Amino acid sequence: MDAVxxxxxxxxxxxxxAGMGRFLWSLRPQADxxxxxxxxxxxxxxxxxxVTIVVGLGLGLLVGLAGADFxxxxxxxxxxFWLLMLGGTxxxxxxxxxxxxxxxxxxxxxxxxxxxxxxxxxxxIIVLLSLVGWTIVLTEVYSDEGVMPIGFLQLIFWSTFIxxxxxxxxxxxxxxxxxxxxxx
Amino acid sequence: MPKANIxxxxxxxxxxxxxxxxxxxxxxxGCTRQTIIVLEKGRYVPxxxxxxxxxxxxxxxxxxxxxxxxxx
Numbered sequence: 001m002d003a004v005x006x007x008x009x010x011x012x013x014x015x016x017x018a019g020m021g022r023f024l025w026s027l028r029p030q031a032d033x034x035x036x037x038x039x040x041x042x043x044x045x046x047x048x049x050x051v052t053i054v055v056g057l058g059l060g061l062l063v064g065l066a067g068a069d070f071x072x073x074x075x076x077x078x079x080x081f082w083l084l085m086l087g088g089t090x091x092x093x094x095x096x097x098x099x100x101x102x103x104x105x106x107x108x109x110x111x112x113x114x115x116x117x118x119x120x121x122x123x124x125i126i127v128l129l130s131l132v133g134w135t136i137v138l139t140e141v142y143s144d145e146g147v148m149p150i151g152f153l154q155l156i157f158w159s160t161f162i163x164x165x166x167x168x169x170x171x172x173x174x175x176x177x178x179x180x181x182x183x184x
Numbered sequence: 185m186p187k188a189n190i191x192x193x194x195x196x197x198x199x200x201x202x203x204x205x206x207x208x209x210x211x212x213x214g215c216t217r218q219t220i221i222v223l224e225k226g227r228y229v230p231x232x233x234x235x236x237x238x239x240x241x242x243x244x245x246x247x248x249x250x251x252x253x254x255x256x
Contacts, residue, residue, distance in 0.1 A: 039216050109215035110231050111222070176218075 023174075040099040041112045042176045045119075047095045048169030055088035056162050063155070071151035085158055092165070119171025126167030130160055191251040195224045197242045213237040 038046070059081070062070065066077035100107050108116075134156050142148040198204040206220040213234060222228040223238075230238070239249045 036218060036221060039218050109219050110234055111219045111228055112216065 038176070039112060040107050041116065041172060043099055044096050045169045045172030045176075047099075048092055048165055049173060051088050051092050051095075052162050052166035052169060055084050056159075056166065058084045059155075059159065059162070068155065069149040069151045071154050072149060073151075081154075081158075085161075088162075115172060115175030118175055119168050122171030122174065123164050123167035126170070127160055127164045130163035131156075134159070189253060190229050191226060192223065192249055193251075194220070194238060194249065197244070197249065201242060209238070209241060212241050 062077055062081055062084070066074045070077035071081065138148055138152065194209070198206070198209060206224075207217045210217045210220045214237070215234060219228065219230075223230060235246050235250055239246045242249060
């Protein structure tokens with residue numbers, strides 16, 4: 001089994017690294033847009049990226065320290081888990097309200113709405129990748145037992161939620177760094 | 185998706201209208217300054233309603249503000 005997965009893992013790692021490099025390069029500020037303050041929606045995209053990365057890493061750390069079935073077994077870890085999830089969501093919502101209040105002029109215009117609509121495709125891809133990852137990992141780990149701990153349902157839901165928010169934020173940030181295709 | 189080759193004279197028209205700033209134009213037509221900037225650079229094609237709003241600010245027709253060559 002390892003002989004099969006090792007090259008697959010290496011090739012996947014190289015592809016992911018190449019993809020990340022290409023993606024990070026595409027996020028560089030455009031020369032003619034440098035020095036321009038970001039729109040409220042772009043700021044929200046960056047906030048969303050930060051929040052989802054922090055919450056995602058926190059969730060990963062929690063699973064690493066308390067085990068994957070901590071939701072069923074560990075009350076303290078469960079409390080931290082809910083604090084992370086609700087705190088992250090609350091912070092994100094509060095950030096948007098704050099940004100809207102601070103912006104005196106138009107907050108979202110048609111270009112922002114176009115970028116927001118296009119970010120859905122990035123969100124969909126990342127959610128799909130997240131679900132594919134869960135399916136492969138859970139199948140590999142629990143295929144012999146035939147059952148998996150019920151606590152994974154919470155993990156799957158919240159990781160999908162975080163992935164979706166991450167993907168949406170990523171799509172927004174990417175949208176401001178790429179030319180909007182003509183809708184004419 | 186094909187790129188529409190639509191040029192515009194927004195920058196010139198702003199200067200002809202008492203050197204109107206991008207922010208002032210953005211406020212008048214209800215969009216962000218960033219959208220006016222990308223519009224002027226030809227990196228964004230506005231909706232019909234935004235194109236009409238911009239033309240009305242300068243008391244021009246849409247055709248006088250935007251150029252859409254027949255050969256694309």
